[in-house]
Amino acid sequence: xxxxxxxxxxxxxxxxxxxxxxxxxxxxxxxxxxxxxxxxxxxxxxxxxxxxxxxxxxxxxxxxxxxxxxxxxxxxxxxxxxxxxxxxxxxxxxxxxxxxxxxxxxxxxxxxxxxxxxxxxxxxxxxxxxxxxxxxxxxxxxxxxxxxxxxxxxxxxxxxxxxxxxxxxxxxxxxxxxxxxxxxxxxxxxxxxxxxxxxxxxxxxxxxxxxxxxxxxxxxxxxxxxxxxxxxxxxxxxxxxxxxxxxxxxxxxxxxxxxxxxxxxxxxxxxxxxxxxxxxxxxxxxxxxxxxxxxxxxxxxxxxxxxxxxxxxxxxxxxxxxxxxxxxxxxxxxxxxxxxxxxxxxxxxxxxxxxxxxxxxxxxxxxxxxxxxxxxxxxxxxxxxxxxxxxxxxxxxxxxxxxxxxxxxxxxxxxxxxxxxxxxxxxxxxxxxxxxxxxxxxxxxxxxxxxxxxxxxxxxxxxxxxxxxxxxxxxxxxxxxxxxxxxxxxxxxxxxxxxxxxxxxxxxxxxxxxxxxxxxxxxxxxxxxxxxxxxxxxxxxxxxxxxxxxxxxxxxxxxxxxxxxxxxxxxxxxxxxxxxxxxxxxxxxxxxxxxxxxxxxxxxxxxxxxxxxxxxxxxxxxxxxxx
Numbered sequence: 001x002x003x004x005x006x007x008x009x010x011x012x013x014x015x016x017x018x019x020x021x022x023x024x025x026x027x028x029x030x031x032x033x034x035x036x037x038x039x040x041x042x043x044x045x046x047x048x049x050x051x052x053x054x055x056x057x058x059x060x061x062x063x064x065x066x067x068x069x070x071x072x073x074x075x076x077x078x079x080x081x082x083x084x085x086x087x088x089x090x091x092x093x094x095x096x097x098x099x100x101x102x103x104x105x106x107x108x109x110x111x112x113x114x115x116x117x118x119x120x121x122x123x124x125x126x127x128x129x130x131x132x133x134x135x136x137x138x139x140x141x142x143x144x145x146x147x148x149x150x151x152x153x154x155x156x157x158x159x160x161x162x163x164x165x166x167x168x169x170x171x172x173x174x175x176x177x178x179x180x181x182x183x184x185x186x187x188x189x190x191x192x193x194x195x196x197x198x199x200x201x202x203x204x205x206x207x208x209x210x211x212x213x214x215x216x217x218x219x220x221x222x223x224x225x226x227x228x229x230x231x232x233x234x235x236x237x238x239x240x241x242x243x244x245x246x247x248x249x250x251x252x253x254x255x256x257x258x259x260x261x262x263x264x265x266x267x268x269x270x271x272x273x274x275x276x277x278x279x280x281x282x283x284x285x286x287x288x289x290x291x292x293x294x295x296x297x298x299x300x301x302x303x304x305x306x307x308x309x310x311x312x313x314x315x316x317x318x319x320x321x322x323x324x325x326x327x328x329x330x331x332x333x334x335x336x337x338x339x340x341x342x343x344x345x346x347x348x349x350x351x352x353x354x355x356x357x358x359x360x361x362x363x364x365x366x367x368x369x370x371x372x373x374x375x376x377x378x379x380x381x382x383x384x385x386x387x388x389x390x391x392x393x394x395x396x397x398x399x400x401x402x403x404x405x406x407x408x409x410x411x412x413x414x415x416x417x418x419x420x421x422x423x424x425x426x427x428x429x430x431x432x433x434x435x436x437x438x439x440x441x442x443x444x445x446x447x448x449x450x451x452x453x454x455x456x457x458x459x460x461x462x463x464x465x466x467x468x469x470x471x472x473x474x475x476x477x478x479x480x481x482x483x484x485x486x487x488x489x490x491x492x493x494x495x496x497x498x499x500x501x502x503x504x505x506x507x508x509x510x511x512x513x514x515x516x517x518x519x520x521x522x523x524x525x526x527x528x529x530x531x532x533x534x535x536x537x538x539x540x541x542x543x544x545x546x547x548x549x550x551x552x553x554x555x556x557x558x559x560x561x562x563x564x565x566x567x568x569x570x571x572x573x574x575x576x577x578x579x580x581x582x583x584x585x586x587x588x589x590x591x592x593x594x595x596x597x598x599x600x601x602x603x604x605x606x607x608x609x610x611x612x613x614x615x616x617x618x619x620x621x622x623x624x625x626x627x
Contacts, residue, residue, distance in 0.1 A: 101233035104158045108231070111162050111223040112145035118216040119144075119173040120284050125180060125558070128272060128281040136268055139258060140284040144169055146251045153244040158231035159224045166220035170213075173285045178207055181557045182490070183374035184569075186280040189293035193392065196420065259287070260294035275571045299389075320407045325477045326542040326593050328404070329467070330413075331529075332380055335373075335487035335553040336522060338584055342567055344515075346505030351519045354526035358533060362547075362586035365605030369581050371551045373489065373559075377422045379550040380483055382610035384431050393427040401432030404479045410470075412436060413481035414463070416443045416454035433481055456486040460528035464535050471541050486525055489554030491517040511561050518553055533588060542593035544601070548610075549583035 120130050120140060130136045144165065151161035175198075176187035191198070209217075235243060258264065265273070265283070272278035280288045340352045370388060371378045382388050384399045396402070401411040414437035419425035428436045437443065443454040446462070463482065470478060493510040502519035503512060529547065536543045555561035559569045562579070570576035585608060589601035 099233045101235055104152070104227070104231035104233040107223070107227050108148045108152060108158055108162065109145060111166065111227070112148050113141055114219060114223070115166055115169045115216075116141040116144050116286070118212070118219070119169055119286055122173050122177055122210075122212060122216075123281055123283075123285045125277075125281045128278055130282060130284050133268070136283055136287065139268070139287040142254055142258075143251070143286055143290060146247055146254070150244065150247045150251065152234070153240055153247060156234050156240075158234075159228035162227050163220065163224045166223065169286065170216060170220065172289060174209075174213060176280065176285045176289070180277060180280070182554070184277060184372050184559055185374060186277055187285070187289060188276075189289060189296055194422070255290065255294065259290040260298050262295070265291050271572070278571075317403060317406065324597065325407070325409075326544050326589075326596060327471075327478045328409075328480070328544050328546065329478075329536075330383070330481045330546040332376075332383070332483045333487065333525060333547060333549050334376065334484045335489060335551060336525060336549040336583075337552050338549075339519075342565065344503065344505060344565055345507070346503050347519070348502050348504075351502055351523045352526065353523075354530045355522070358526070358529060358547075358588065359584075359586060361533070361602065362588040363601050363603050363605050364584065364586040366607045367548050367583045367585045368578075368607060368609050369551050369583055370610075372580050373552060373554040376483065376550050377424075379548075379610045381427075381431075383548075384481065386611050388609070388611055392423075393430045396430050396432075399431040401479060401481065404477075405432055408476060409479045410434075410474065410476045411479045411481070413483075414438075414442070414459075415483040415485070416459050417485050418452050453485045453488075456484060456525050456528045459484055459486070460532055464532060467536075471539065483550075484525070487518075487521050487553065489518075490514075491521075491554070493556075507564065511556070511564055514556065514561060518555075533590075536590045539590060540592055542596045543590045544593050545588040545590075546585070547588065548585035551583060552580065 116137065120137065123130065130140075147165045147168070148161050151164060152158045155161065172187065179185055179187050179191075234240060265279075265288070268287075269279040269282050272282040276288075338352060338355065340347060340356075369379050370382075378388070381390055381393075384401060385397060386400070390397075405411050411432050412435050413428070413433050415424060416437075417439055419436075419438035419440045424436070425438070425440075439447070439452055439454065443458065443462075446458045447454050459482075467478075467480070491514045493514045496513045496516040498516070498520040500512060500516050502523065503515040505512070505515075507515065533545065536545065556564075562569055567579050568576040569580050571580050585605070587601060587605070589597070589599065594600060
């Protein structure tokens, strides 16, 4: 071909005598390289030999194979650059993270056992702990591991399962830790319906994470990262679905067999079974929490409507004679307790002066509640229903209010707090209380905008005004059921808002501030009560006043101030049990009621429960176990 012909330069006359002629290398020239180049004149008319077109390679020459291990130098068209025709470098393959299912399972199991260990460590209190019992560890770990497996199989993301389940167990354990600290009461299944109330009250307490809690959060995050990098394995679709069903089945079976078993729970709690706080500390958090859920489940499934109707049909309501009907005013005093019965250093006699004067004018005694430092509605609803176990009151429920209404009474009341707190807005009508007054529909007009509650300086004068108006406009006897707010804790420990004269004992400054703030509240409430009784005594209508404290007040985290004052809260002893659960009640009547009923409403009454059963040894033991 013409591309292979070369023209010798002037200094090239041919090969040297002692050198063989080297074959000429083919030269490829582009059109740009040929610009201005002209063919030599003596080449005009030169033509390529005719036989060149027919030249072929010798038959005995075989194609030379590529050296072993080398690829064919011919570059495929798809690997060539369309611009240059040159070979494109191959893209490096992305390294894939490990997808070993067995590794994922092991990491999830390790995470579950670690979370359980943290939870059990944080559940202990006052020297009571799970004690290293393998069965207790298993009862706490099983739900955690099953939850991890279920969420992993459901989503296919082990790291997500780890973070979600780890966060839930952390929140459950932390919630129990702080609830015991602030309210001396463990976190139960039924408390989940009160999350809004819990968030509302949380800003009144100082929540500080412990170093162990911070370490647990770090461990949860570390396991999440580890599972994201190494725990990418998961079963194929069909085995995964089968495993998901199996995990759900094991979870349901374990709940029905283990977490509803009261005997097993009592055995594992041992000597602490009678006190729910101590039982939690002795058995963990996850296990007793699920046991409280199991208890609710058993109670709900054990109810037989026909049997209940048959039992109820055996009783008939008594009839109140018209000439014996008196107006009944009930006031539940928030966290008011007679702490003067303890030897409190420096307690001013003026604090309980009005309380003791009113007590002397009343039929009074001791009330044994089943709550401490919180849980107001437990006492409130026990008084109204005559029972210390209840549901959510989502339907009409027998109560004192319904009974009195059947006898011709008007039933209403008030609580100067938000209506959604404990869902009273819906509960109270189902308990027979009509036109109930809350901050939302009434007390807002007496307090600053944005405030949630009204205190006794608003509550008691307003109650007197409303009673006077009712007696002027209605002839129907009245049942008024009221709950105050003023004594609600916690009480400030950094400053004594109303001075330091109420308690001057030899206590540290923070303790003195709390005691002075609480004792002012007591003294102020008692002064309002005295004024109320003076107002009622001037009425011509017969009025009986029922007063009682719903529970002992909060006094420092874990009852620290009680202990500092030498007041035992060890409920395993008679003294500690009474210190923990005892409050008071008074039944006071105005002169018109005394004349109508021929009663003086004075004297020492029996010990009562909020359900107004008299104390007996058998009931005391039963009620203590219920507590």
